[in-house]
Amino acid sequence: EGMHHSALSAAAIALDDPQETPALIDWAFVPGSRQRDPAHPGRMPVSGGNLANVITSVMDRDGLGNEGAPGYCLWGQSLQPAADLLEDNPKYRARSLYREFPNYRQYYHACWRWNCLDAVTPPIGDSGSTCYWGLVNPSAPALLRAFRIYGDAELARLAWQALGRKLDSVHGSIYEADPEALRRDVARVVSGPEPPLESRFLDGWGLAILQAPQRAFGRALWLYFGRNTGHGHLDRLNLGLYAENLDLLPDFGYPEYASGRPRDLAWCRNNASHNVVTVDDAAQRDSYTGHLLAFQPEGKARVVDASSDGIYPNCTTYRRTAWLIDADERRSYVLDVVRVRGGSKHTLSWHGPPGEVTTTGLVLQPQAQGTFAGPEVAREAEAAEWRTKAGWSFLFNVARAANPPEEFTVDYRAEDSRGRIAAGREPHLRLHNLTPLQEVALADGEPPQNRAGAPKSIRFVLATRKGENLDSAFVTLLEPYDRVPFITRARRLPVLEAAPGTNPVAVEVTLADGRVDTVVSCEAPGRVRLAGGLELEGAYGFLSRRDGTVEYAKLMEGTLLAWDDFRLTAARAAYTGTITRVLADDPNDQQLELSAPLPEGQAGRTLIVKNDGEQDAAYTLAAPPRGRRVSLGAISLVRGYVDPNDHAKGFRYNVSPGDAYKVPTYTSIDRAAGTKPKE
Numbered sequence: 001e002g003m004h005h006s007a008l009s010a011a012a013i014a015l016d017d018p019q020e021t022p023a024l025i026d027w028a029f030v031p032g033s034r035q036r037d038p039a040h041p042g043r044m045p046v047s048g049g050n051l052a053n054v055i056t057s058v059m060d061r062d063g064l065g066n067e068g069a070p071g072y073c074l075w076g077q078s079l080q081p082a083a084d085l086l087e088d089n090p091k092y093r094a095r096s097l098y099r100e101f102p103n104y105r106q107y108y109h110a111c112w113r114w115n116c117l118d119a120v121t122p123p124i125g126d127s128g129s130t131c132y133w134g135l136v137n138p139s140a141p142a143l144l145r146a147f148r149i150y151g152d153a154e155l156a157r158l159a160w161q162a163l164g165r166k167l168d169s170v171h172g173s174i175y176e177a178d179p180e181a182l183r184r185d186v187a188r189v190v191s192g193p194e195p196p197l198e199s200r201f202l203d204g205w206g207l208a209i210l211q212a213p214q215r216a217f218g219r220a221l222w223l224y225f226g227r228n229t230g231h232g233h234l235d236r237l238n239l240g241l242y243a244e245n246l247d248l249l250p251d252f253g254y255p256e257y258a259s260g261r262p263r264d265l266a267w268c269r270n271n272a273s274h275n276v277v278t279v280d281d282a283a284q285r286d287s288y289t290g291h292l293l294a295f296q297p298e299g300k301a302r303v304v305d306a307s308s309d310g311i312y313p314n315c316t317t318y319r320r321t322a323w324l325i326d327a328d329e330r331r332s333y334v335l336d337v338v339r340v341r342g343g344s345k346h347t348l349s350w351h352g353p354p355g356e357v358t359t360t361g362l363v364l365q366p367q368a369q370g371t372f373a374g375p376e377v378a379r380e381a382e383a384a385e386w387r388t389k390a391g392w393s394f395l396f397n398v399a400r401a402a403n404p405p406e407e408f409t410v411d412y413r414a415e416d417s418r419g420r421i422a423a424g425r426e427p428h429l430r431l432h433n434l435t436p437l438q439e440v441a442l443a444d445g446e447p448p449q450n451r452a453g454a455p456k457s458i459r460f461v462l463a464t465r466k467g468e469n470l471d472s473a474f475v476t477l478l479e480p481y482d483r484v485p486f487i488t489r490a491r492r493l494p495v496l497e498a499a500p501g502t503n504p505v506a507v508e509v510t511l512a513d514g515r516v517d518t519v520v521s522c523e524a525p526g527r528v529r530l531a532g533g534l535e536l537e538g539a540y541g542f543l544s545r546r547d548g549t550v551e552y553a554k555l556m557e558g559t560l561l562a563w564d565d566f567r568l569t570a571a572r573a574a575y576t577g578t579i580t581r582v583l584a585d586d587p588n589d590q591q592l593e594l595s596a597p598l599p600e601g602q603a604g605r606t607l608i609v610k611n612d613g614e615q616d617a618a619y620t621l622a623a624p625p626r627g628r629r630v631s632l633g634a635i636s637l638v639r640g641y642v643d644p645n646d647h648a649k650g651f652r653y654n655v656s657p658g659d660a661y662k663v664p665t666y667t668s669i670d671r672a673a674g675t676k677p678k679e
Contacts (some may be wrong), residue, residue, distance in 0.1 A: 003078055004049075005028050005049055005051050005079065005082040006078075006079075006081035006082040006085065008024060008025075008027075008028050008049065008082075009025060009028060009081075009082045009085045009086060010081075010085055011024070012024035012025050012028075012092075013025075013085060013089050013092065016091070021091075021092055022092055022094060025086065025092055025094070025095055026094070026095065027048060027049055028049035028051050028082070028095075029048075029049060029050075029051045029052045029095060030047075030048035030049060030050070030052075031047075031048050031050055031052070031053055031644055031645045031646075031647070032046055032047035032048020032049060032050050033046070033047060033048075033050065034046050035047065051079075051082075051097075052101075052641075052647060053640075053641065053644050054075070055079075055097070055101045055103050055104055056101065056103060056638060056640055056641060056651075057639070057640030057641055057644060058640075059075055059076075059103045059104075059107070060103070060204035060205055060615070061102075061103060061106065061203075061204040061635050061636045061637075061638075061654070062106055062109075062110045062113070062202040062203075062204035062205045062635075063076055063103050063104065063105065063106030063107030063108070063109065063110045064107065064110050064202075064204070064205045065230075066227065066229075066230055066288075067125070067227070067229075067230035067231045067232060068124065068125040068206075068226055068227040068228055068229060068230060068231060068232020068233065068235075069124055069125030069126040069127045069230075069231040069232055069233075070114065070121050070122070070123075070124060070125075070127045070128075070136040071126075071127045071136050072125070072126060072127070072230070072231040073205070073230075073231075074107065074110075074111070074136070074138070075107070076104055076107030076108070076138075077107075077138055077142075079097060079104070080138070080142055082097065083096075083097035083098055083104065084145070087149070098146070098149050098150075099149075102587040102634060102636040102638070103636060105146075105150060105152075105587075105634060106634065106635065106636070107138075108138060108142075108143060108146045108150075108152075108155050109152070109154060109155070110202060110205070111135075111136065111137040111138060111143075111158065112137075112154050112155075112157070112158045113200055113202055114136075114202060114205070114207055114209070115135055115137075116209055116211065116218075116220035116222060116240075116242050117197060117211065117215075117218035117220050117242055118161060118194075118197065118215075119133065119135070119218070120132075120133050120134060120135065120242060120247070121134070121135050121136040121137075122207070122222050122224070122240050122251065123250075123251045123252075123253035123254075124207070124224050124226075124232075124233070124235070124238070124251065125228075125231050125232040125233050125235070126231040126232075126233075126253075126254045126255065126258065126269075127231075127253055127254060128251070128253035128254065129252075129253040129254060129447075129448065129451035129452075129453070129454055130250050130251070130252050130253055130447035130448070130451065130454045130455060130458070131246070131247050131250045131353065131354070131417050131418050131453065131454070131455065132247070132253060132418070132451075132453070133247065133418055133420060135162070137158060137162055139162070140159045140162040140163050140169075143155050143156075143158050143159035143162065144156070144159045144170065144182065144186070147159065147185075147186070148182065148185075153189045156185065156186045156189040156190065157189055157190055159186070160186055160189075160190045165190075167183050167186060167187055167190075170182055170183040170186050171183055194215060196213030196214070196215070197211040197212065197213050197214070197215060197218065197220070198211060198213070198297070199211050199295075199297030199302060200297075200620075201292060201295050201304070201606075201618065201620075202226075203292055203616050203617070203618040203619065204615070204616075204635075205226050205227075206224060206225045206226020206227060206289050206290060206616070207222060207223070207224050207225070207226060208222065208223045208225070208292065208295055208304045208306065209221070209222045210222075210297055210302040210303075210304055210322070210324040211297075211324075212324065212326055212332050214329055214330070216330075217329065217330040217331070218242065218243070218245075219241075219242065219243045219324065219331075219332040219480070220241070220242045220243075221239070221240070221241050221242075221304075221322060221324045221334055222239070222240040222241075223237065223238075223239055223240075223304050223306055223320060223322055224236070224237070224238045224239075224240075225237055225289065225290030225291070225292065225306040225307075225308060225616075226289055226290070227287065227288050227289060228284060228286060228287055229286045229287075229288070233268070233269045233270070233271075233273075233274065234269060234270050234271045234274070234283050234284040235251075235271065235274040235276060235284075236276065236284055236287060236290055236308045236311050236318075237276055237277075237290065237306060237308055237311075237318065237319075237320040237338070238251065238274045238275055238276050239275045239276075239320070239322060239336060240275075241334060241429075241478060241480065243332065243427075243429075243480035244414070244425070244427035244428075244480050244481070244482055245420050245421070245422070245425075245427070246353055246414055246418075246420055246421070246427055247353065248352055248353050248412075248414070248427075248429040248478075248480055249275055249350075249351070249352065249429075249478075250351070250352075250353060250354075250447075250458070251274065252268050252273050252447045252448060253447075253448070253451070254268075254448065254451070255267075255268035255269060255448055256268070256448040256449065256450050256451075257450075262380070262382050262386060263380065263394070265387065266382070266386050266387070266389070266391045266393075266394065267380075267391045267394040267445075268447075268448060270283055270390060270391040271283060271284050271349075271390055271391070272349060272390045272391035272392055272394065272395065272445075273349075273351075273391065273394070273445060274349065275349060275350055275351065276348075276349065277318070277338050277340050277346055277347065277348045277349075277472075277474065278346070278347045278349065278390045279312040279314070279315055279318075279340060279342065279343040279345070279346055280312075280314070280343045280344060280345050281345065281347075281389060281390050281392065282312065282388060282389060282390060283387070283388055283389060283390055283391070284311050284312065285310070285311055285312065285313065287308065287310065287311055288614075288615070289615060289616050290306050290307060290308035290311070290616070291306060291307050291308070291613075291616050291618075292304075292305075292306050292606075292608065292616055292618040293305040293306060293307055293319070293608070294321075294539065294540065294556070294557065294606070294608075294664060295606045295618065296540065296554075296556045296557075296606075296664070296666055298554075298666060298668065299552075299554050299668045299670070300325065300326040300544075300552055300554075300670070301323060301324075301325045301326075301519070301542035301544075301552075301554045302323065302324045302325070303321065303322070303323045303324075303521070303540050303556065304321070304322055305319070305320070305321040305322075305521075305540075306319070306320055307319040307320075312342065312343065314342045314343050315340060315341060315342030315343060316341045316342050317339050317340060317341035317342070318339075318340055319338070319339045319340075319523070320336070320337070320338045320339075321336075321337040321338075321339075321521045322334060322335070322336050322337075323335040323336075323519060323521075323542075325509075325517065325519070325542070327486055327487075327511055327515075328513075331480070331481065331486055332480070333477060333478060333479050333480070333487060333509070334477065334478035335475075335476075335477050335478075335507055335509075335519050335521075336474075336475070336476045336477070336478065337473060337474070337475050337505050337521050338472075338473070338474040339472065339473050339474075339503070339523065340470070340471075340472045340474075341469075341470070341471045341472075342469070342470070343470055344466060344467060344468055344469075344470055345464065345465070345466050345470070346464065346465045346466075346470055346472045346474075347390075347462055347463065347464045347465075348435075348462070348463045348464075348474045348476075349460060349461070349462055350410075350431060350460065350461040350462075350463075350476070351445060351458045351459065351460045351461070352410075352412035352414075352429040352431070352458070352459070353412050353414040353415070353427075353429060353458070354414070354415050354417055354455035354456075354457070354458050355412055355413045355414045355415035356412075356413045356415075357410060357411065357412055357413075357442065357459040358410075358411045358413075359408065359409065359410050359411070359442075360408060360409045360411075361404070361405050361407060361408030361409060362401045362404055362405075362408050362410075362440065363401055364399035364400065364401050364442060365399060365400055365401065366398075366399045367398040367399060367400060370398070371392060371393045371394070371395055371396050371398060371443070372392040372393075372395035372396075372398050372441060372443045372460075372462060373392035373393040373395075377392075377393050378393070379393060379394070379396045380393055380394055381393045394445060394446070395443035395444065395445050395460055395462070396443060396444050396445075397443060397444040398441055398442070398443045399441065399442045399443075400439060400440070400441045401439065401440050401441070402438070402439050403437075403438060403439070404433075404437055404439070404440045406433070406434065406435065406436050406437075406492070407432070407433065407434060407490075407491065408432075408433050408440070409430055409431060409432050409433070410430070410431045410433070410442070410461050411428055411429070411430045411431075412428060412429045412430075412431075412459070413426065413427075413428050414427040414428065414429065415455070417453055417454070417455050418453050425482055425483075426482060426483045427480070427481075427482055428479075428480070428481050428482070428483075428485070429478060429479070429480050430478075430479040430481065430485060430487075431461060431476055431477070431478060431479075432476065432477035432478075432479065432487070432490045433463060433475075433476060434475040434476065434477065434490060434491065434492050434507060435463060435465075435472075435473070435474045435475050435476070436465070437463050437464060437465055438464055438465055438466045439463075439464045440461065440462065440463050440464070441461075441462045441464070442459055442460065442461060442462075443459070443460050443462065444457040444458070444459055444460070445457065445458055445459075445460050446458075473503070473505055475492065475505055475507060477490045477507070477509065484512075485512070486511055486512050486513070487509060487510070487511055487512065488510045488511065488512050489509075489510045490507060490508070490509045490510075491507070491508050492505070492506065492507055492508075493506040493507065493508050493518065493530045493531055493532060493534075494506075494530065494531040495528060495529075495530055495531075496529045496530060496531055497527065497528065497529035498522075498526070498527075498528050498529075499526030499527045499528070500526070501523065501524045501526060502522040502523060502524055502525070502526035502527075502528055503522065503523045503524075504520055504521065504522045504528045504536075505520070505521045505522075506518065506519070506520045506521075506528070506530050506534075507519045508532070514546055514547065515544055515545070515546050515551065516544070516545050516546070517542065517543070517544045518530070518532070518534050518541075518542070518543045518544075518545075518563075519541075519542055520534070520536050520540065520541040520542075521539075521540055522536075522538070522539045522540065523539075524539065525537070525538050525539040525557050525558055525573045525574075526538075532563075533563055533564060534561075534562070534563045535560065535561070535562040535563070536555075536558060536560065536561055536562075537558055537559045537560040537561075537573075538555055538556065538557050538558010538559060538560065538561065538573055539556060539557035539558055539573070539664070540555075540556035540557060540558070541553075541554070541555055541556070541558065541561045542554045543561060543563055543566075545563070548564075549671075550563065550566045550669075550671060551670075551671050551672045552668070552669065552670050552671065552672060553566070553568045553668060553669050554568075554666065554667070554668040555568050555569075555570060555666065555667050555668070556664065556665075556666045557573045557574055557664040557665065557666070558570065558573050558665075559571070559572065559573055568667060568668075568669060568677060569667070570665050570666075570667045570679065571665075572665060573664065573665060574662040574663060574664045574665055575596070575598055575599075575602075575662065575663040575665070576660070576661065576662045576663075577594050577595035577596045577660070577661060578594075578595045578657075578658055578659060578660055578661065579592055579593070579594065579595075579609065579655055579656065579657050579658065579659045579660075579661060580593045580594065580595050580628070580657055581593035581657060582637055582653045582655060582656070582657065583629070584636070584637045584638060584651070584653065587634060587636065588633070588634050589631050589633065589634075590631070590632045590633065590634065590635060590636060590637045591629050591630065591631050591632070592607075592629070592630050592632070592637070592655065592661075593628050593629050594628045594629070594630060594661065595628070596628065597625065597627045597628045598621075598625040598628075598630060598663060599625075600624060600625075601624075601679065602621050602624065602625055602630075602663060603621055603622070603623055603624045603625075604620065604621060605620075605621050605663050605664075606618055606619070606620060606621075606663070606664065607619045607620075607621055607630065607632075607661055607662075607663050608661065608662050608663075608664070609654075609655045609659050609660070609661045610659055610660045610661070611654060611655050611656065611659050612656075614639075615639060615654055617654050617655050617659075619632045619635060620632070620633075620635075621663070622635075637653050637654055637655065638651045638652070638653060638654070639651075639652045639653060639654045640652050665679065666679070667679040
């Protein structure tokens, strides 16, 4: 979108006619479509430019088009020439993309919000390449232009980062009275130390990012739950990890050719090449969005929880809960729980970085021929129904172990395919399996080979469970480390008591320095009691102890976390109620009125609304609540026009009066840092 709108705007302004110019500019925004003309084959008359519909009803509230790939979804980038032409013209000022459409403003912000470590954009869908490290952003001049219009500090910082963290080339026009004013404005934003890294989510597009705050030793975990169509891949609930200055769960990125050939569709764009669970050897269904169930980024134990029920029609549950937990200032580990119900075969696929792969606890038998699809299935063989299958024939050099032990490890020693490993470093990623399986297999997969720096192959781990009406909880711990592992053991803890519907997963992690962590994830809040004495009344709990003394604890969406004589409590698991009014007149301050007031201290918390499900409805509270009113900042509540052909009928909203909401609580204590319980 955008190129023909730019051409039309340029022609209209060049015409410079007091009647025709504004009429042509207005026509660019008028609802319309292309229609075939039966009387003139090849001609497609256009009834209106449809620009208002595109920005308001098709672009999401994060400012991104309906495509599941960075770059392709940056429709704002192709609209920018039209935006600038209209903004710069002194005569015809009635229409403005910058000032008229909240979603257009968010396009600029999406490009810092989806970045990890302020350094790399996840190569989701048709974007980037395997192990690539770089950003997908508008140009620095475009960001500076938006900064001057909106005054948003984040855009100045992103432009400064794009310019190598230098101000030399920041200036206004030579025709301005003070061309250096822009440099001074940007300098005020970026002066001083850079702020800590923060976690965030883009619920309109479908991406959640957890980050440790330390810039010197960056760690970031991302979970994608957005659309798998329109240059997207069949990668719903895919997981990515940046640590040790590498992409340790590298998405393959753009396929070799956007040709629709089997190698592109059945492999690079299919679920087999992503870190997801495949059900019954089938490809995922096309889908617009999953749903964010929890996002708790505070402190040393962060968690994101998302679901995509319906991505497989025979599954009632398809859900992923991922934790990013700090071991110290330099290192973190990931605890991943994937729950799937339905079907008769579940296969969780993992692939780490290119390099040497070793295992402990497994006796693997090499498969003499064939592929992961079977000894009799040749490499890249096409079944008649290949478009609906997972793509297993693209995995070769297979070795299998039947009925493996519940605990085993797979260790990737990363090789330097992108020049990112410093002298003296030896990055690894170690996978700790904590799931009972019927089979585990290792196999090679080939990333797209026409991308500079792409590895020749990457080793995959394929963990499979089988059974009728299968109910699986895949539990995996991911340990990024340099040379020496920092985790001594990870094990599942027996659950002695669990309230109905909680379905808890509990893991104990012993670190090499003597610290012992207990992590509990439930599907719903409730009472849970574990072997070893830990009790939880809630959805998520984390407790870290050393020499019998609790060092750190965090309780999320719960009222009690207890061990021995230690108790961490909260008055309620969540603030709940219904939406009573949608107040969306101010594009910079979108508000909801709730059925009950929220207490102080809720700014930055996550508000989750149970809407009609067409799009997801999770929001970050942008400011302290004002009685029953909460602000979502400039993230639009508008989903589109009531009538795309008659904008006078008003807007459709993503939430409605009567919709239920919750704001989950959390409380934590860090005794090692000497802090009191924090809510």
